[in-house]
Amino acid sequence: xxxxxxxxxxxxxxxxxxxxxxxxxxxxxxxxxxxxxxxxxxxxxxxxxxxxxxxxxxxxxxxxxxxxxxxxxxxxxxxxxxxxxxxxxxxxxxxxxxxxxxxxxxxxxxxxxxxxxxxxxxxxxxxxxxxxxxxxxxxxxxxxxxxxxxxxxxxxxxxxxxxxxxxxxxxxxxxxxxxxxxxxxxxxxxxxxxxxxxxxxxxxxxxxxxxxxxxxxxxxxxxxxxxxxxxxxxxxxxxxxxxxxxxxxxxxxxxxxxxxxxxxxxxxxxxxxxxxxxxxxxxxxxxxxxxxxxxxxxxxxxxxxxxxxxxxxxxxxxxxxxxxxxxxxxxxxxxxxxxxxxxxxxxxxxxxxxxxxxxxxxxxxxxxxxxxxxxxxxxxxxxxxxxxxxxxxxxxxxxxxxxxxxxxxxxxxxx
Amino acid sequence: xxxxxxxxxxxxxxxxxxxxxxxxxxxxxxxxxxxxxxxxxxxxxxxxxxxxxxxxxxxxxxxxxxxxxxxxxxxxxxxxxxxxxxxxxxxxxxxxxxxxxxxxxxxxxxxxxxxxxxxxxxxxxxxxxxxxxxxxxxxxxxxxxxxxxxxxxxxxxxxxxxxxxxxxxxxxxxxxxxxxxxxxxxxxxxxxxxxxxxxxxxxxxxxxxxxxxxxxxxxxxxxxxxxxxxxxxxxxxxxxxxxxxxxxxxxxxxxxxxxxxxxxxxxxxxxxxxxxxxxxxxxxxxxxxxxxxxxxxxxxxxxxxxxxxxxxxxxxxxxxxxxxxxxxxxxxxxxxxxxxxxxxxxxxxxxx
Numbered sequence: 001x002x003x004x005x006x007x008x009x010x011x012x013x014x015x016x017x018x019x020x021x022x023x024x025x026x027x028x029x030x031x032x033x034x035x036x037x038x039x040x041x042x043x044x045x046x047x048x049x050x051x052x053x054x055x056x057x058x059x060x061x062x063x064x065x066x067x068x069x070x071x072x073x074x075x076x077x078x079x080x081x082x083x084x085x086x087x088x089x090x091x092x093x094x095x096x097x098x099x100x101x102x103x104x105x106x107x108x109x110x111x112x113x114x115x116x117x118x119x120x121x122x123x124x125x126x127x128x129x130x131x132x133x134x135x136x137x138x139x140x141x142x143x144x145x146x147x148x149x150x151x152x153x154x155x156x157x158x159x160x161x162x163x164x165x166x167x168x169x170x171x172x173x174x175x176x177x178x179x180x181x182x183x184x185x186x187x188x189x190x191x192x193x194x195x196x197x198x199x200x201x202x203x204x205x206x207x208x209x210x211x212x213x214x215x216x217x218x219x220x221x222x223x224x225x226x227x228x229x230x231x232x233x234x235x236x237x238x239x240x241x242x243x244x245x246x247x248x249x250x251x252x253x254x255x256x257x258x259x260x261x262x263x264x265x266x267x268x269x270x271x272x273x274x275x276x277x278x279x280x281x282x283x284x285x286x287x288x289x290x291x292x293x294x295x296x297x298x299x300x301x302x303x304x305x306x307x308x309x310x311x312x313x314x315x316x317x318x319x320x321x322x323x324x325x326x327x328x329x330x331x332x333x334x335x336x337x338x339x340x341x342x343x344x345x346x347x348x349x350x351x352x353x354x355x356x357x358x359x360x361x362x363x364x365x366x367x368x369x370x371x372x373x374x375x376x377x378x379x380x381x382x383x384x385x386x387x388x389x390x391x392x393x394x395x396x397x398x399x400x401x402x403x404x405x406x407x408x409x410x411x412x413x414x415x
Numbered sequence: 416x417x418x419x420x421x422x423x424x425x426x427x428x429x430x431x432x433x434x435x436x437x438x439x440x441x442x443x444x445x446x447x448x449x450x451x452x453x454x455x456x457x458x459x460x461x462x463x464x465x466x467x468x469x470x471x472x473x474x475x476x477x478x479x480x481x482x483x484x485x486x487x488x489x490x491x492x493x494x495x496x497x498x499x500x501x502x503x504x505x506x507x508x509x510x511x512x513x514x515x516x517x518x519x520x521x522x523x524x525x526x527x528x529x530x531x532x533x534x535x536x537x538x539x540x541x542x543x544x545x546x547x548x549x550x551x552x553x554x555x556x557x558x559x560x561x562x563x564x565x566x567x568x569x570x571x572x573x574x575x576x577x578x579x580x581x582x583x584x585x586x587x588x589x590x591x592x593x594x595x596x597x598x599x600x601x602x603x604x605x606x607x608x609x610x611x612x613x614x615x616x617x618x619x620x621x622x623x624x625x626x627x628x629x630x631x632x633x634x635x636x637x638x639x640x641x642x643x644x645x646x647x648x649x650x651x652x653x654x655x656x657x658x659x660x661x662x663x664x665x666x667x668x669x670x671x672x673x674x675x676x677x678x679x680x681x682x683x684x685x686x687x688x689x690x691x692x693x694x695x696x697x698x699x700x701x702x703x704x705x706x707x708x709x710x711x712x713x714x715x716x717x718x719x720x721x722x723x724x725x726x727x728x729x730x731x732x733x734x735x736x737x738x739x740x741x742x743x744x745x746x747x748x749x750x751x752x753x754x755x756x757x758x759x760x761x762x763x764x765x766x767x
Contacts, residue, residue, distance in 0.1 A: 115723070
């Protein structure tokens with residue numbers, strides 16, 4: 001076999017030193033030289049332009065060399081058959097799916113749009129191959145379309161429910177990450193449709209093994225809600241939107257079903273208009289009720305500062321986890337108005353660009369407000385501590401890291 | 416001369432314990448596969464336990480390497496004589512132990528790890544030419560099995576790494592051994608581990624190292640197996656059968672672990688290489704061996720291209736069956752020598 005191996009290596013390398021050829025075959029240099037010398041009509045030494053200590057050889061008749069190899073193979077009695085790629089059936093598909101997932105997770109840490117694009121493209125190639133493997137109609141993997149709109153189509157026969165859900169989530173992740181890397185916003189209605197379709201799979205999504213993946217799906221959906229041009233959104237509005245996004249994301253750790261329920265109104269509220277509270281600020285009186293109480297829209301966390309003696313009732317949640325319509329007593333109304341004004345005043349002078357810093361700034365203001373309210377009710381401080389602690393956790397939470405904005409726009413910076 | 420360790424960070428007593436066994440395995444390398452096959456019971460298992468006991472015993476002695484190996488050989492030889500003196504001994508075990516007793520008397524105190532590494536790095540240097548980085552071997556002790564495995568299921572408590580980024584002038588390859596479970600199978604797997612490091616990582620030109628890279632840990636690893644198959648006989652004819660066999664068994668073990676990111680990368684990368692191999696045979700009508708050579712050659716060339724590892728992983732992700740038409744055209748150009756590997760890589764990335 002050595003002659004065949006040496007000649008095949010020569011055919012592959014075409015221009016080589018004997019040491020290079022030796023690295024590609026199982027023969028030692030002296031035997032290689034002898035074999036090459038015996039194939040003088042197919043290979044030749046090119047000493048003229050080479051270092052004499054390492055003479056070069058080159059193939060002068062590649063077709064002839066290959067014909068020689070074919071004759072030798074025929075003589076050895078092994079007929080050529082059409083080659084089939086070796087497959088590790090079953091394991092390969094699930095490995096590819098998990099490799100795609102890993103690659104998509106890497107996107108979050110990637111620094112540039114180009115890097116994210118290549119990672120998403122890599123993941124999509126793996127996903128297409130997985131999908132092509134379960135389609136009833138055979139087609140080239142690279143012609144498989146992966147889109148939010150056609151999510152799950154044709155893969156109903158995936159062998160297991162968890163794998164099917166995992167594949168759908170990864171396809172959704174890839175599509176969202178692709179839009180994110182390209183700077184193409186996904187229409188809010190498409191996001192809502194996608195979430196509604198996943199709501200039907202909530203029982204499977206609660207599987208702890210899928211929790212990380214579901215979290216990343218939330219990250220990417222929520223990243224679509226971050227304002228493209230931060231400078232045009234007033235700081236109080238940014239605070240409310242940031243708190244809402246992060247509270248809904250945090251819900252995933254407690255239960256996917258509830259988090260999915262909150263995600264739809266969040267998308268509807270923030271999807272089309274990134275500044276939800278532009279009309280209301282952190283606080284606004286909607287109506288004075290006949291019983292003397294007021295109907296107000298208020299930033300949810302301010303309610304935690306109210307002394308116990310000032311009762312209030314939540315009516316509707318305008319923005320999950322951040323903005324609520326409440327019915328309040330006049331004294332409560334007065335406190336809320338004053339605190340909202342203090343917070344807005346402080347935020348208006350905010351030098352911070354990131355959501356995390358903005359939330360941190362609000363936490364400091366809350367500390368001052370709680371100190372004032374504590375003179376009216378000793379329990380305020382404990383409630384305020386809980387709220388501030390939760391807000392700080394939200395501020396530190398990992399979010400999908402947005403890319404550096406293209407020139408002329410401003411996007412969220414690293415939290 | 417008192418015993419020292421040739422490897423910084425490997426305590427002399429640990430080195431002595433390792434060398435005592437490695438020298439014996441090296442001397443008996445022609446029968447290493449049989450030793451592994453029969454090591455799970457009876458007299459052969461007992462003989463290996465004896466060897467381990469004497470290796471531990473000598474590790475506490477302040478011997479130089481030659482004295483150490485001579486002493487262990489003497490003790491094990493005597494233990495084998497006692498075992499062979501037993502009336503009721505399986506004939507196959509008796510034959511093997513008799514052969515081992517003869518072979519072990521040739522054991523010497525030379526460092527077998529360094530010898531294996533020198534041969535592999537010399538061949539890898541010829542493979543990579545000017546892109547090769549000179550490499551130094553370090554041997555280190557680890558406190559547990561690298562994959563958390565247990566002996567009968569995973570008898571390879573060894574691994575190797577090339578710290579990243581390698582020094583431009585000299586790379587370091589660290590062979591890590593869990594000494595408590597170091598046996599004949601682990602020794603036989605060392606050529607493959609070092610070939611992987613020398614083919615895949617020492618000369619690599621990219622921005623990062625990633626254990627879950629389908630290119631670096633999978634596609635290139637396929638090439639490393641190809642090269643070990645070519646090199647094993649040249650490195651050491653006597654060791655070649657055991658080195659080849661345990662390389663394959665280690666591959667099977669690593670590929671059948673899609674629960675780890677390394678296992679997934681390996682499986683997907685190997686599958687990509689097999690797809691390309693079949694394509695060279697079918698689409699370019701190359702002889703099966705030439706096809707293998709072309710895949711290995713492309714892997715080596717891509718490893719030298721100064722491009723981000725993500726680009727190389729993307730290229731591997733496109734090697735699914737059937738290969739996309741634009742990539743087939745580019746591969747045909749590469750095969751015909753019309754474009755270089757870096758152009759092939761750039762072209763493949765256009766679709767991203």
